[in-house]
Amino acid sequence: MKTGSGARHLIFKTCIAAGFALGIILLWQTISTYEYVAGNLLTQAAQHDAEQKRTALQRALRVMTVADAMNDVVDESSEQVAWIRILNSDGEEIETAGRTLAGRGPVHVSTMPIVFGRSRGARVEIAIYLDSVSASFASLRRNLITGVSAALALMAALIVLILRFPKYIRGQQVQAQVELARKVQADLLPARNSKNVNFEFAAECIPAEDVGGDFCDMFRVGSQNAFVIGDVSGKGYSAALLMAFIHGAIQSASWTRSEADHENATRGLNDLLCKKTATERFSTLFWGHYEPKTSAFRYVNAGHLPPLLIRQGEFGDMEVHRLETGGPVLGLIPRADYTQGQELIRKGDLMVAFSDGIVEACNFAGEEFGERRLIEAIRSHWHDSAGDIRDSILSSVKLFTGEDHVSDDRTLLVVRFTKSAVEKPAIPETKHVEEYQLV
Numbered sequence: 001m002k003t004g005s006g007a008r009h010l011i012f013k014t015c016i017a018a019g020f021a022l023g024i025i026l027l028w029q030t031i032s033t034y035e036y037v038a039g040n041l042l043t044q045a046a047q048h049d050a051e052q053k054r055t056a057l058q059r060a061l062r063v064m065t066v067a068d069a070m071n072d073v074v075d076e077s078s079e080q081v082a083w084i085r086i087l088n089s090d091g092e093e094i095e096t097a098g099r100t101l102a103g104r105g106p107v108h109v110s111t112m113p114i115v116f117g118r119s120r121g122a123r124v125e126i127a128i129y130l131d132s133v134s135a136s137f138a139s140l141r142r143n144l145i146t147g148v149s150a151a152l153a154l155m156a157a158l159i160v161l162i163l164r165f166p167k168y169i170r171g172q173q174v175q176a177q178v179e180l181a182r183k184v185q186a187d188l189l190p191a192r193n194s195k196n197v198n199f200e201f202a203a204e205c206i207p208a209e210d211v212g213g214d215f216c217d218m219f220r221v222g223s224q225n226a227f228v229i230g231d232v233s234g235k236g237y238s239a240a241l242l243m244a245f246i247h248g249a250i251q252s253a254s255w256t257r258s259e260a261d262h263e264n265a266t267r268g269l270n271d272l273l274c275k276k277t278a279t280e281r282f283s284t285l286f287w288g289h290y291e292p293k294t295s296a297f298r299y300v301n302a303g304h305l306p307p308l309l310i311r312q313g314e315f316g317d318m319e320v321h322r323l324e325t326g327g328p329v330l331g332l333i334p335r336a337d338y339t340q341g342q343e344l345i346r347k348g349d350l351m352v353a354f355s356d357g358i359v360e361a362c363n364f365a366g367e368e369f370g371e372r373r374l375i376e377a378i379r380s381h382w383h384d385s386a387g388d389i390r391d392s393i394l395s396s397v398k399l400f401t402g403e404d405h406v407s408d409d410r411t412l413l414v415v416r417f418t419k420s421a422v423e424k425p426a427i428p429e430t431k432h433v434e435e436y437q438l439v
Contacts (some may be wrong), residue, residue, distance in 0.1 A: 012165065016158055023155040030147030045133040046108035049080055050126040054112050057084065057124060061116040070097035082107045082127035086114065089121030098127075106130045188247055190218045193387045198225070198292045200416040202386040204394060206357075207409050213239025213283075214355045214411035215247055221256045221289060229353040229413050230285040230304065238281070246273075246283055246330075256289045259298070259340045266300045266327070266338040273331030282331035286323070286353055295345045295421040300338050303329030307353035307413075308371075309343055310378060318379055323351075347420040350389070352378060357410035358393070361401050369400050386416040 053073055060069035070084050074097045083098035107127040114124040194201045203216050213232030218225065228250055232239040249272070255265035266285075273283065286307055288299025301307075306322035313319045325341025354374070361369045377396040381389050390412055397410070 016162055020155055020158050023151045023158065026154070027148060027151035030144060030151060034144040034147075042130055042133060043108060046128040046130060047110055049128050049133060050108070050110035051112065053077060053081060053084070053126050053128075054110075054114060054124055058114060058116075061114075066095045066116060067097070070095060074098040080128055080132040082129055083125075084127075085125040086116075087111075087123045087125060088119065089123075094119075094122070104129055104131065188244065189216065194218070198290070198417065198419045200386040200418060202390040202414045203412065204390055205409070205411045206394075206406050208235050208357070208406045211237060211240035212409035213243050214357065214409035215243045216353070216411050216413045217247065217250070218413075218415075219251070223293070224256050224289045224291050226256065226287065226289045227351070227353070227413065227415060228285070228287045229307070229355070229411060230283055230287075231355045231357075231409070231411070232283045233281055235409060242273075242277060242281055242283065246285065250287060255287070262289075262298065262300055262340045263338050266302055266330075267336065270302070270328075270330045270336055270338070271334055274334045277331050282329050284329050286326075288323075290345065290417075292419070293421060295417075297343045297345050297351075299323055299325070299341050299343075301326030301341065302338060303327070305354060305356060305359065307351055308375070308378075309349060309351050310375075311346065311349045312382075318375075318382065320375060344422055345417045345420055346422055347418065349417045349420075350378070350382075350386075351413075351415040351417070352389070352393075353413040354393075355409060355411040357406070357408035358397055358412060360408065361397050361410070362407075363401055369397050373400065386414040389416075390414045 056076075057069055057073045060072055064072065066086060070086070074081050074084055078098075081098055082104070083096060085096045086094045088094055107129055109125060109127045111123050111125045114122055116122065189205050190201070190203050192203060201218050203218070205212065205214055205216055207214070213235055214230070215232075216229040218227050220226070228247075230243070230246060232242045232246070246269070249269055253265045253269070255262045266287075269285075273281075283302075284304035285302040286299065286304040288297055290297045297309075301324050303326070306324035309321040309323055311319050311321075321343065323341060323343065325339055327338035328336050352374070359369055359371050359374060363369075373396060374393060377393045378389055381392040384392070393412060393414075394410070398404075
């Protein structure tokens with residue numbers, strides 16, 4: 001992999017060097033071509049204008065005196081002609097007209113033979129302002145400006161690429177690490193949908209950033225099925241690292257054999273986080289296990305939002321039980337105590353666990369989605385599958401907030417129990433039960 005990367009870098013640097021050399025060649029060629037062509041064309045154009053003025057002077061000498069003919073040509077072409085002088089064969093000046101000093105700028109001086117009167121060997125000297133003929137070469141100057149600008153822009157772009165290339169490479173490396181982290185975290189999460197003889201399972205974990213601090217899982221521990229959901233404080237990579245740490249601890253702990261094992265495992269995890277993490281880093285956790293033979297669901301809620309155990313009542317209404325027995329969040333209070341809770345499950349019961357990113361999602365008015373809207377989304381799809389109920393809740397949250405962007409991690413776990421060892425478990429009187437009319 002490193003060899004391939006080094007080869008790509010070498011090719012890139014070679015292309016940059018070739019492009020820079022090309023820019024220098026283009027700049028030099030553009031300027032030199034302009035100077036050569038412009039110099040020759042200006043001289044030729046000035047020479048052509050001087051010949052035209054000599055012809056005009058030659059015609060005027062037939063009907064005018066030398067002085068009048070010269071002044072007439074100069075007056076008619078004052079923007080082109082700087083001066084005109086007539087010289088004899090010895091080079092002595094016979095007559096002159098115009099300004100012998102070119103005050104407007106450089107001139108091109110042409111000396112040509114001329115015939116008038118009885119003079120023999122006379123010559124006429126005509127000075128043409130170069131700026132009077134350069135206007136016709138505006139397109140040539142535009143081409144010069146375009147060529148020079150293109151060459152300079154090319155070299156400037158290459159310089160920027162050279163300066164930015166190390167940052168680009170670093171960005172690519174970081175992005176590769178982000179993709180790897182996202183893949184690793186995705187591998188830690190359970191399948192979105194699964195089903196066995198005892199229950200249907202559906203889950204979704206939507207991070208607010210590339211990776212998130214929410215987690216959930218479902219896995220077998222011997223003859224039992226474990227269900228886990230948690231929420232690490234904060235978002236991003238630091239939360240994701242702590243999430244992976246907790247996830248690994250849960251998988252390796254022995255916590256399903258007895259009530260004491262479950263409570264001790266929770267206390268041990270809390271003490272470990274208190275020692276190993278900063279005070280601003282803590283986690284909520286709900287973890288429980290289901291025993292199909294007895295239909296017992298045992299759990300510990302460590303500061304997590306109480307999952308809802310929903311069942312159909314005697315009169316067709318919907319009874320909502322909150323699974324809140326447990327203790328404080330993990331990582332804040334050393335040597336905290338935790339208590340295991342228990343529920344008996346009957347056929348058709350539904351358990352819905354969620355993170356605060358679901359119920360605390362806000363709309364544009366700052367109003368939270370809340371638990372009641374969550375229950376309404378469940379009630380409207382009560383007879384559907386676990387996956388359909390999950391999708392209904394997530395769609396309701398998205399519709400409520402009106403935003404595609406997730407501002408906080410959203411995790412949802414839905415379990416529909418399809419089989420039970422008891423027909424109708426008793427409901428402890430100490431439990432708070434809310435009733436909702438089913439559709």
